[in-house]
Amino acid sequence: MSKQLGAQSIRFEKPVYILNSGSVVGTKEGAGPLGKKFDRVGKDDWFGCKSWEDAESTLQKMAAETALEKSFLEAKDIRYLFTGDLLGQSMASSFGVGSLGIPTFGLYGACSTCGESLALGSMAVEGGFADRVLCVTSSHFASAEKEFRFPLDYGNQRPLSASWTVTGSGAFVLGDESAMNSYVSDTTSVVSQGKRIPRARITGITVGRIVDFGLKDSMNMGACMAPAAASTIQQHFQDFAVGPEEYDRIVTGDLGKVGQRVLIDLLKERGIDISKNHMDCGIEIYDESQDAHAGGSGCGCSAVTLSAFLLPQLEDGAWKKILFMPTGALLSKTSFNEGKCVPAIAPGIVIERV
Amino acid sequence: MSKQLGAQSIRFEKPVYILNSGSVVGTKEGAGPLGKKFDRVGKDDWFGCKSWEDAESTLQKMAAETALEKSFLEAKDIRYLFTGDLLGQSMASSFGVGSLGIPTFGLYGACSTCGESLALGSMAVEGGFADRVLCVTSSHFASAEKEFRFPLDYGNQRPLSASWTVTGSGAFVLGDESAMNSYVSDTTSVVSQGKRIPRARITGITVGRIVDFGLKDSMNMGACMAPAAASTIQQHFQDFAVGPEEYDRIVTGDLGKVGQRVLIDLLKERGIDISKNHMDCGIEIYDESQDAHAGGSGCGCSAVTLSAFLLPQLEDGAWKKILFMPTGALLSKTSFNEGKCVPAIAPGIVIERV
Numbered sequence: 001m002s003k004q005l006g007a008q009s010i011r012f013e014k015p016v017y018i019l020n021s022g023s024v025v026g027t028k029e030g031a032g033p034l035g036k037k038f039d040r041v042g043k044d045d046w047f048g049c050k051s052w053e054d055a056e057s058t059l060q061k062m063a064a065e066t067a068l069e070k071s072f073l074e075a076k077d078i079r080y081l082f083t084g085d086l087l088g089q090s091m092a093s094s095f096g097v098g099s100l101g102i103p104t105f106g107l108y109g110a111c112s113t114c115g116e117s118l119a120l121g122s123m124a125v126e127g128g129f130a131d132r133v134l135c136v137t138s139s140h141f142a143s144a145e146k147e148f149r150f151p152l153d154y155g156n157q158r159p160l161s162a163s164w165t166v167t168g169s170g171a172f173v174l175g176d177e178s179a180m181n182s183y184v185s186d187t188t189s190v191v192s193q194g195k196r197i198p199r200a201r202i203t204g205i206t207v208g209r210i211v212d213f214g215l216k217d218s219m220n221m222g223a224c225m226a227p228a229a230a231s232t233i234q235q236h237f238q239d240f241a242v243g244p245e246e247y248d249r250i251v252t253g254d255l256g257k258v259g260q261r262v263l264i265d266l267l268k269e270r271g272i273d274i275s276k277n278h279m280d281c282g283i284e285i286y287d288e289s290q291d292a293h294a295g296g297s298g299c300g301c302s303a304v305t306l307s308a309f310l311l312p313q314l315e316d317g318a319w320k321k322i323l324f325m326p327t328g329a330l331l332s333k334t335s336f337n338e339g340k341c342v343p344a345i346a347p348g349i350v351i352e353r354v
Numbered sequence: 355m356s357k358q359l360g361a362q363s364i365r366f367e368k369p370v371y372i373l374n375s376g377s378v379v380g381t382k383e384g385a386g387p388l389g390k391k392f393d394r395v396g397k398d399d400w401f402g403c404k405s406w407e408d409a410e411s412t413l414q415k416m417a418a419e420t421a422l423e424k425s426f427l428e429a430k431d432i433r434y435l436f437t438g439d440l441l442g443q444s445m446a447s448s449f450g451v452g453s454l455g456i457p458t459f460g461l462y463g464a465c466s467t468c469g470e471s472l473a474l475g476s477m478a479v480e481g482g483f484a485d486r487v488l489c490v491t492s493s494h495f496a497s498a499e500k501e502f503r504f505p506l507d508y509g510n511q512r513p514l515s516a517s518w519t520v521t522g523s524g525a526f527v528l529g530d531e532s533a534m535n536s537y538v539s540d541t542t543s544v545v546s547q548g549k550r551i552p553r554a555r556i557t558g559i560t561v562g563r564i565v566d567f568g569l570k571d572s573m574n575m576g577a578c579m580a581p582a583a584a585s586t587i588q589q590h591f592q593d594f595a596v597g598p599e600e601y602d603r604i605v606t607g608d609l610g611k612v613g614q615r616v617l618i619d620l621l622k623e624r625g626i627d628i629s630k631n632h633m634d635c636g637i638e639i640y641d642e643s644q645d646a647h648a649g650g651s652g653c654g655c656s657a658v659t660l661s662a663f664l665l666p667q668l669e670d671g672a673w674k675k676i677l678f679m680p681t682g683a684l685l686s687k688t689s690f691n692e693g694k695c696v697p698a699i700a701p702g703i704v705i706e707r708v
Contacts, residue, residue, distance in 0.1 A: 008457045088442035089686035098564035106462040127481025210452035332443035
């Protein structure tokens with residue numbers, strides 16, 4: 001049986017475990033509905049640094065260190081690193097986890113990079129190229145505003161369709177059967193060291209296409225990204241021959257409230273109803289009182305929500321199987337200023353309780 | 355036997371063929387020593403567009419189409435696309451090959467992205483995740499100057515250690531045994547259609563670490579990148595238990611003349627002499643009269659040189675085995691303005707004549 005499924009998907013034959021993960025966020029995320037679930041919350045959003053870019057790099061390193069600590073591993077135990085962020089030339093990663101000295105693949109999938117890193121990371125593990133990999137992605141509200149929009153001091157008004165870039169980084173240690181066994185086999189420490197037995201694995205992926213619906217509004221990225229999510233979800237169901245009922249939750253990355261509505265409508269037009277089990281990390285991470293408008297966004301949004309909220313739901317047995325689908329809006333300052341559209345991409349990751 | 359070799363490398367057990375490739379360049383590259391070898395040379399560097407960014411996207415699409423045509427394939431025959439460029443948020447790719455509709459992985463490894471795309475592309479093929487993948491990377495002198503340095507009209511003076519970003523894009527179709535067989539089996543057309551039998555395969559890779567020697571001069575990127583190349587070459591020899599004599603050529607991406615000297619010296623200090631078989635794409639692509647100073651650079655530099663010059667040397671039997679190692683300097687406008695160093699990365703790809 002081929003691992004290749006349908007037009008865009010892969011079903012993994014060998015298990016790829018999520019050994020453990022780490023989540024670090026800023027103050028606004030810490031004050032939100034998921035606040036108590038994150039591993040670490042910053043005292044402020046500077047993380048001891050003097051520039052927003054350095055703050056984001058530090059955030060990323062903290063998330064990676066947390067994931068490694070929780071997995072009882074060190075950087076040298078990781079074969080390959082898959083990493084990316086939103087900044088020009090992925091600078092948060094180059095100066096962040098890049099410094100860990102792990103052989104590195106730099107990725108760019110805009111806010112969907114967490115999904116891309118998990119997709120390529122699982123392929124590396126399942127293909128036998130690595131026993132353990134680390135997937136780390138981040139975003140920071142202030143570095144992203146500087147990169148994409150207006151100087152913070154300018155006090156620009158944001159429309160209600162705009163999202164709020166999450167200050168946060170999520171890191172995931174993926175491992176093969178042998179990595180899982182060596183983690184678990186040290187039974188004495190499972191209790192004494194408070195080890196958690198990994199209870200989630202990645203069983204398949206659907207790689208996203210770049211979808212361009214001709215939308216140009218960078219203050220309504222949910223609407224720009226919804227068509228890409230719809231495309232991947234529809235193809236995913238076709239490739240795996242399943243429907244929405246297969247999943248306890250279908251979780252998009254950062255469509256927010258406007259994008260969620262567009263996604264559900266687009267899929268309804270195609271005869272697919274995900275309204276009962278759709279969830280969006282961008283909607284979960286802030287509450288109404290936090291003035292985040294449409295919701296959270298950024299690579300960090302889906303990454304920290306997966307680590308702190310979604311994985312525990314699988315591990316605790318509340319859910320058995322989810323389709324995790326970070327969404328990325330492909331724009332830059334230059335493309336925006338040149339009046340280009342905002343195409344988008346959405347990779348889908350199937351995560352199951354072991 | 356494990357595919358994992360030493361600390362950073364992979365030896366492929368199943369063959370990964372380079373089915374064919376395409377190279378498209380600008381006028382300066384067309385006028386250089388490799389000029390006649392490229393598949394297509396632009397009449398000018400606008401490629402029919404009104405912005406440099408669009409010109410680069412078009413360049414990329416042309417390279418992809420050329421590689422597909424030469425492989426007698428269409429976009430729909432390609433399972434996954436691995437692509438990247440130098441622009442902020444990889445915009446040349448999003449609006450370039452992104453529009454081909456192939457499920458996509460976006461990459462960022464600065465000028466080393468060609469190597470990164472070949473590494474991940476081969477892993478996807480060898481791991482059984484794809485029968486055929488397309489690896490496309492590009493750079494454009496004018497879009498890169500705008501992104502990283504000064505407006506062209508400013509007429510900034512360039513020191514002799516500076517390199518010249520290559521306007522060019524290289525695209526590579528990688529395939530597994532079945533893809534190779536289906537390409538070759540149509541024997542009537544091999545002669546009648548002028549088909550070239552693929553004669554090169556990727557047999558191993560060494561994934562690069564991010565190396566930071568504390569250098570800050572973005573006008574001397576060769577020196578910034580040489581330590582990363584030295585690190586990967588040294589590790590490669592250790593992982594594969596070989597020495598420089600194993601390779602007809604050890605080909606770096608865009609160190610240029612200054613970087614080449616630094617690399618050879620750094621390795622000599624470590625007891626490794628690559629002076630006899632080192633070659634650098636950045637040195638090959640322009641000649642002295644072209645005022646390119648240290649040499650060519652950019653994702654496109656190593657990509658078009660591999661396609662138009664290195665692969666034919668393997669196919670014609672002049673060489674049997676090369677270590678191809680694009681080099682990437684990790685900097686952005688922001689990191690430069692904030693006074694940060696320029697770390698670098700260099701992935702190594704072993705390419706052998708079949």
